[in-house]
Each structure stands twice: as C-alpha cells, then as structure tokens.
Amino acid sequence: MRVYLDHNATTPLREEVLEGMLPFLREHFGNPSSAHNFGKRVREAVEEARERVATAIGARPREIIFTSGGTEADNLALFGVTNSPLASKRRKVVTSAIEHPAVIESCKALKKRGFEVVFLPVTPEGVVDLGAAEEAIDENTLLVSLMLANNEIGTLQPVREVAEMAKAKGALVHTDAVQALGKVRVKVEELGVDLASFSSHKLYGPKGVGALYVRTGLRLDPLLHGGHQERRLRPGTENAPGIIGFGLAVELAQEDLDRGMDRRIEALRDRLQRLLLERIPHVVVNGGGPRVPNTLNISFAFVEGEALTLSLDAEGVAVSTGSACSSGSLEPSHVLLALGLPPEVAHGSLRFSLGKDTTQEEVDYAAEAVASVVERLRAFSPLYEDFLRSELDLEQYLLRRKEET
Amino acid sequence: MMENFNYSQKVMEHFMNPRNVGEMEDPDGVGTVGNPMCGDVMRLYIKVEGDRIVDARFKTFGCAAAVATSSMVTEMVKGKTIEEALKISNRAVAEALEGLPPIKMHCSVLAEEALKAAIEDYLRRSKDEGDRRVQPSHKHPL
Numbered sequence: 001m002r003v004y005l006d007h008n009a010t011t012p013l014r015e016e017v018l019e020g021m022l023p024f025l026r027e028h029f030g031n032p033s034s035a036h037n038f039g040k041r042v043r044e045a046v047e048e049a050r051e052r053v054a055t056a057i058g059a060r061p062r063e064i065i066f067t068s069g070g071t072e073a074d075n076l077a078l079f080g081v082t083n084s085p086l087a088s089k090r091r092k093v094v095t096s097a098i099e100h101p102a103v104i105e106s107c108k109a110l111k112k113r114g115f116e117v118v119f120l121p122v123t124p125e126g127v128v129d130l131g132a133a134e135e136a137i138d139e140n141t142l143l144v145s146l147m148l149a150n151n152e153i154g155t156l157q158p159v160r161e162v163a164e165m166a167k168a169k170g171a172l173v174h175t176d177a178v179q180a181l182g183k184v185r186v187k188v189e190e191l192g193v194d195l196a197s198f199s200s201h202k203l204y205g206p207k208g209v210g211a212l213y214v215r216t217g218l219r220l221d222p223l224l225h226g227g228h229q230e231r232r233l234r235p236g237t238e239n240a241p242g243i244i245g246f247g248l249a250v251e252l253a254q255e256d257l258d259r260g261m262d263r264r265i266e267a268l269r270d271r272l273q274r275l276l277l278e279r280i281p282h283v284v285v286n287g288g289g290p291r292v293p294n295t296l297n298i299s300f301a302f303v304e305g306e307a308l309t310l311s312l313d314a315e316g317v318a319v320s321t322g323s324a325c326s327s328g329s330l331e332p333s334h335v336l337l338a339l340g341l342p343p344e345v346a347h348g349s350l351r352f353s354l355g356k357d358t359t360q361e362e363v364d365y366a367a368e369a370v371a372s373v374v375e376r377l378r379a380f381s382p383l384y385e386d387f388l389r390s391e392l393d394l395e396q397y398l399l400r401r402k403e404e405t
Numbered sequence: 406m407m408e409n410f411n412y413s414q415k416v417m418e419h420f421m422n423p424r425n426v427g428e429m430e431d432p433d434g435v436g437t438v439g440n441p442m443c444g445d446v447m448r449l450y451i452k453v454e455g456d457r458i459v460d461a462r463f464k465t466f467g468c469a470a471a472v473a474t475s476s477m478v479t480e481m482v483k484g485k486t487i488e489e490a491l492k493i494s495n496r497a498v499a500e501a502l503e504g505l506p507p508i509k510m511h512c513s514v515l516a517e518e519a520l521k522a523a524i525e526d527y528l529r530r531s532k533d534e535g536d537r538r539v540q541p542s543h544k545h546p547l
C-alpha cells in the first residue's frame with residue numbers, strides 16, 4: 001500500500017485542473033499581451049483566473065498579482081514594501097519565529113540592509129505571543145508579517161488581532177496564507193491585511209505559480225524590472241497555463257470547503273492522532289488550539305526523524321520530518337525549537353498532512369506502520385534506554401530538560 | 406526539511422536490517438559518544454577474549470547513516486585484535502558501506518569515536534582489574 005500524507009509539501013494536480021490547462025499548452029499558445037486573437041483568447045482566460053482567485057479570498061481582481069509561487073509572493077511583499085518610499089520613515093519589521101523560510105530568510109536579508117527585525121516568540125502551543133506583539137509593534141514599524149497557518153504544525157495564527165495592533169500604529173500587514181487557502185476560510189477583508197501570499201500547488205493546482213494580494217492603494221516596488229505585466233509589479237510573459245490551472249484549483253478547493261470537505265479530513269486527522277497516541281507511548285503532539293484540519297505533528301521522543309521517514313518510506317508511507325541534517329550536526333526545525341522542545345525530542349518529529357483523497361484505510365495503515373517503525377528504532381536508541389531507566393514520564397523529562405537549559 | 410541525497414544500497418540494507426543491535430550483557434567495554442543536542446548518540450559494547458574482540462553490539466540514536474555505520478563497525482571489529490581495531494578509520498567504515506554522501510561523513514566519524522571509546526573503556530577496566538588483582542597481595546599499593 002502507498003499512502004501519501006505529505007500534502008503540506010505539495011498536492012497532486014486535480015484532473016479537472018489538468019483538463020482546463022491542456023488547451024493552453026496546446027492550441028491556445030498566444031501571448032496574453034498580444035493584440036491579435038491568439039493573444040486575446042489567452043488574456044481572457046488569465047483574467048478569468050484572476051477573478052476566481054479574487055472571489056475566493058474576497059478581493060478585487062485588480063488586487064491579485066500572479067507570481068511564480070508562494071516564495072516569490074512573500075519576497076515581493078517584504079521587499080516590495082521595504083524598497084518603496086514608505087520605508088524612508090519607518091525602519092522596523094515585525095514577524096514571528098515560526099515563519100516559512102521564504103519570510104525568515106527575507107527578514108534576515110532586511111536586517112543586513114539596516115532594518116530592525118523582531119521575530120516574535122510563540123507559546124508552547126505554537127501560537128504567536130500577543131503580548132510580545134503588542135510590545136514590538138510601534139510607530140517605527142513599517143510592516144508586520146505573520147503567517148495564517150503554520151506549515152509544520154498547522155496552528156492558525158491570530159492574524160486579525162495582530163493586524164488591528166498594526167493598524168493602530170499605522171503599520172502595514174502581510175500574511176503568508178499559503179497553507180491556509182483551501183483548508184480554511186480566508187477572506188482578506190476580515191483579516192484586515194494589506195498583503196497576502198498564496199501558492200497553487202498546495203491546493204491541487206500546478207507548481208510554480210502563486211499570487212500576492214495587494215490592497216488597492218498600496219504601492220510596492222517590483223522585484224523584477226521589465227514589461228507592463230501584472231501592473232509592472234511582476235513583469236515577464238505570464239505563465240498562462242499555470243495561472244489558469246491555479247484559478248480552477250482555487251475555485252474547486254472553495255467548493256470543496258463549502259461542501260464540508262474540511263470536516264471529513266479533520267475527522268480522519270483526529271482518528272490518526274488518536275490511533276498513534278493509543279499505540280505509541282512517550283509522544284508529544286505539537287501545536288495546540290485551532291489548527292488547519294489536515295495537519296498533525298507529533299514528536300516520537302528519542303528516535304530521529306530521518307530514520308523514521310526512511311523507514312516509513314520503505315513501508316509505502318510518505319510523511320516529512322522537522323529533523324534536518326546540516327554538515328556537522330542535525331538541526332531540528334526552527335518551528336519545533338520555538339515551541340521549546342529539547343532537540344532530542346524535536347528530532348523525532350513527523351508531520352502528517354492529509355488530503356482530500358485520504359481514506360480511513362490509509363490512515364489506519366499509516367498508524368500501524370508508524371507504531372512498528374517507532375518500536376523498531378526505539379529498541380536500539382540509547383537515549384530511549386536511558387529514559388526508561390530514569391523512570392520519569394515524558395512530561396517530567398521535558399520539565400527537567402527545560403530546567404537544565 | 407530533509408536533504409536530497411541517495412544512500413547506497415548497502416547503507417539502506419544496514420539501516421533496515423542492522424547487525425548486532427541491542428544491549429550486551431556483561432560487556433568488557435562500553436563507549437558512548439555524540440550529543441543528543443546535535444541529534445546523534447552512539448553506544449558501542451565490546452566483548453574481549455585475550456586481546457581479541459569476540460563480539461560487538463550497539464545502540465544508536467541518529468539518522469540512517471548513523472545506524473548503518475554503527476552496524477558496519479560492529480561487523481568490522483569482530484575477530485580483530487585491540488590493536489587492529491584501533492586502526493579502523495571512519496573512512497574504512499564509509500567505504501565498506503559503498504560510500505556516504507559528503508554531509509553524512511560525520512556520522513561515520515561518530516562510529517569510529519564510539520569504537521575508540523569502547524576500547525578505551527575496556528583498557529581502563531582491565532587496568533583497574535589488574536590493579537585490584539595486584540593490590541591484595543601487595544600490602545603497598547603502587
């Protein structure tokens with residue numbers, strides 16, 4: 001059996017989306033900027049896609065700038081604001097410690113350019129600390145960037161609350177909503193944001209295409225310089241088949257949400273969580289409070305994530321881990337460390353992300369496979385041996401480790 | 406997220422079916438190296454008869470390469486004299502596994518260090534034991 005539980009990494013392309021794209025890879029090959037019929041046919045389809053994306057997020061079509069994906073949308077938001085004349089008076093950017101690298105690394109680059117950057121801490125549940133936000137956001141703050149849903153642990157962030165704080169100080173607000181769109185309701189008006197990033201391949205659309213919502217009246221600097229496309233904010237001949245596929249995917253994802261697909265997925269996610277907790281002792285569920293319905297992140301203490309994912313891959317189960325190897329040492333994910341997990345627990349973390357086609361049978365099979373793999377790896381983990389010998393339970397162990405550091 | 410690389414078949418084979426796993430009863434030497442902070446800890450047990458390592462076992466917390474190198478090093482030391490075993494380098498372990506991705510070479514260093522630590526522990530113990538054996542007959546400890 002092959003079970004794909006890595007939908008936060010990417011999703012398969014929907015059949016209907018592929019069908020909708022194919023004509024634009026074949027007969028409708030025109031350049032949407034061309035004045036002739038070949039071009040006009042494609043222009044219409046691109047603008048239809050823009051409307052679809054705008055409708056889904058409650059924006060106006062003109063506010064949608066198509067990009068090459070979530071990473072570019074994040075970069076365009078952060079550098080678009082900080083390169084603009086708006087940055088002459090305000091020199092501070094506030095973000096969180098658990099952002100996607102597209103935001104974190106951009107913020108580090110901004111720091112090098114002389115901006116003050118604050119990475120807000122999160123609670124042990126993985127939600128940004130509102131007290132810290134209140135303290136950090138001030139009259140010098142140009143931009144606040146807070147993701148809507150975290151990609152590793154799925155926690156939903158208090159974007160609306162933080163946007164209100166920002167507004168009160170006259171700061172702009174960006175949200176990376178890449179992992180939220182298609183999973184929960186996303187309406188930019190309700191969130192009160194000025195900028196929002198989206199990516200097509202997380203919701204059964206093609207890869208390499210995404211969008212940045214730019215509120216009417218906000219003037220950004222482009223990253224790229226060239227033609228007039230995308231209101232000069234993203235010059236270059238449009239990725240028409242990708243954009244058209246993205247538009248269809250967003251619309252279909254919205255229909256699924258309206259039909260309650262999220263509740264079906266959530267029930268399966270909760271089942272997976274229950275099965276794993278029943279079968280496997282000494283685990284931590286990462287991320288508390290409201291989460292996107294498809295995501296589950298669990299630390300299986302005292303085993304290492306790469307060993308887990310490779311063993312599971314051999315069983316046909318595809319998941320991902322927050323444990324990564326950099327030369328010289330294994331570095332657990334910045335998100336899990338921000339939750340306050342000690343590294344030897346963070347290293348054993350797996351992210352399960354379910355999709356619209358995930359079945360109960362798959363979930364049950366995966367739970368069984370994870371249980372047997374964890375057991376196999378723990379049997380030869382010296383840290384697990386020491387832990388059992390200590391006769392502590394995991395909660396006591398974590399407390400003791402916290403006191404040590 | 407996980408790096409992109411491919412392990413050799415031999416690494417995967419030793420990772421999926423590691424040899425000599427688990428604790429050893431009454432080992433003559435135990436070495437634990439690594440750092441849970443960095444995500445890898447290796448514990449190696451050896452049994453010595455005369456000056457020959459007759460058995461080796463291990464426990465490892467770490468990535469697939471760490472598990473595979475532990476498994477391989479226990480295979481390589483069996484039957485070797487202490488002197489021969491001390492000459493086993495991390496490169497030799499990696500070669501026996503048909504190579505490791507460059508960023509995973511440090512996992513094999515861990516295997517070499519675990520073996521050295523176990524041998525040192527054995528030498529220390531046999532010295533202590535020697536001392537203890539000697540002590541009762543000599544009224545004046547050295």
Ligand SMILES: Cc1ncc(COP(=O)(O)O)c(C=O)c1O
Nearest residue numbers: 069070071100102151178179199
């Ligand atoms: C939260 C978040 N932001 C941004 C991205 C980047 O999106 P893309 O892969 O389209 O560049 C991802 C996807 O990995 C993500 O999960």
Ligand code: FES
Nearest residue numbers: 445467468471512
């Ligand atoms: S044990 Fe360090 S990455 Fe293998």
